[in-house]
Amino acid sequence: MRYRTLGHSGCSVSELCLGTMTFGAETDEAGSHVQLDRFVEAGGTLVDTADVYSAGVAEEIVGRWYADRPADVTERVVLATKGRFPTGTEPNAQGTSRRHLTRALDASLRRLGVEHVDLYQAHAWDPHTPLEETLRTLDSFVRSGKIGYYGFSNFSGWQLTKAVHLARALGLSAPVTLQPQYSLIVREVEWEVVPAALDASMGLLPWSPLGGGWLTGKYQRDQRPSGTTRLGEDPGRGMEAWERRGTERTWAIVDAVQSVAEARGVTMAQVALSWLTDRPGVTSTILGARTLEQLEDNLGSVEVRLTPEETATLDAASDLHATDYPYGSLGLDQRSRELAGG
Numbered sequence: 157m158r159y160r161t162l163g164h165s166g167c168s169v170s171e172l173c174l175g176t177m178t179f180g181a182e183t184d185e186a187g188s189h190v191q192l193d194r195f196v197e198a199g200g201t202l203v204d205t206a207d208v209y210s211a212g213v214a215e216e217i218v219g220r221w222y223a224d225r226p227a228d229v230t231e232r233v234v235l236a237t238k239g240r241f242p243t244g245t246e247p248n249a250q251g252t253s254r255r256h257l258t259r260a261l262d263a264s265l266r267r268l269g270v271e272h273v274d275l276y277q278a279h280a281w282d283p284h285t286p287l288e289e290t291l292r293t294l295d296s297f298v299r300s301g302k303i304g305y306y307g308f309s310n311f312s313g314w315q316l317t318k319a320v321h322l323a324r325a326l327g328l329s330a331p332v333t334l335q336p337q338y339s340l341i342v343r344e345v346e347w348e349v350v351p352a353a354l355d356a357s358m359g360l361l362p363w364s365p366l367g368g369g370w371l372t373g374k375y376q377r378d379q380r381p382s383g384t385t386r387l388g389e390d391p392g393r394g395m396e397a398w399e400r401r402g403t404e405r406t407w408a409i410v411d412a413v414q415s416v417a418e419a420r421g422v423t424m425a426q427v428a429l430s431w432l433t434d435r436p437g438v439t440s441t442i443l444g445a446r447t448l449e450q451l452e453d454n455l456g457s458v459e460v461r462l463t464p465e466e467t468a469t470l471d472a473a474s475d476l477h478a479t480d481y482p483y484g485s486l487g488l489d490q491r492s493r494e495l496a497g498g
Contacts, residue, residue: 157199163332163359180210206238215267240279307333313348338362359439412473429457
């Protein structure tokens with residue numbers, strides 16, 4: 157396992173992060189604790205959860221793991237959680253207002269059984285709360301010692317840049333991370349979100365790095381998913397839905413990943429994770445395993461380093477083929493120039 161700093165902070169974390177969205181839903185408590193044990197044993201340090209994962213159960217499972225393990229094990233963990241999405245039915249039980257985030261963080265700390273988390277993230281943009289209110293709230297959490305750092309998730313490029321510069325103007329603690337969806341299938345973030353994060357020296361924590369299982373080879377062209385897979389159980393599942401994601405571009409990416417994996421003698425998941433973990437700005441790639449076997453396979457990606465030729469193959473297969481403007485070649489020409497005169 158290799159380590160990188162958490163954005164522009166001085167806190168180091170493992171290049172792979174254990175995500176806990178499966179905890180309490182697709183993975184029971186015993187299986188979740190086995191994953192946590194194995195992850196730490198493999199040198200993993202960053203563990204990411206959220207108050208809405210399994211309606212708070214995921215945080216409780218992590219909290220009981222903390223309580224059952226010796227300090228020399230739990231001290232290695234850099235713990236991250238998130239708040240913003242609904243935790244109740246009343247109007248103020250969601251959003252990034254001071255009222256909701258204060259209650260949400262306190263509830264997360266109770267479920268986790270800790271007095272402090274290392275990273276607290278606004279789970280998404282809130283169009284109804286003034287950004288200054290959100291930033292002052294997050295800064296107050298840092299100053300009170302309840303959190304070490306803060307970051308965001310699912311922000312667009314302009315939202316991220318606005319938050320960074322407003323925090324600077326107000327003299328507040330600066331955000332250190334952004335958690336976006338990012339994979340060979342989802343590369344649109346490279347147009348604005350990744351450049352914004354790089355400009356602010358923020359670290360990326362990509363979620364869904366395997367495209368909801370599409371990049372593991374478990375799904376076949378012209379064969380509707382069935383059985384005990386995420387799409388087999390629910391083919392219409394969100395962004396990963398069979399009809400939505402099963403495009404010719406996706407199958408071209410799957411074919412390219414399979415070709416590289418077979419040539420290297422490794423799994424498709426390891427190839428996809430290696431490609432993403434080495435992208436500019438990525439601090440730690442979030443794994444979302446249902447089983448210990450899946451986690452073991454994902455952890456094996458740290459031993460896979462792609463050659464420039466393999467990376468070029470994957471880049472070409474997953475190219476979004478942006479139109480001329482603003483993200484295509486003509487748009488790029490508008491934003492660049494030669495230093496030489498004439």
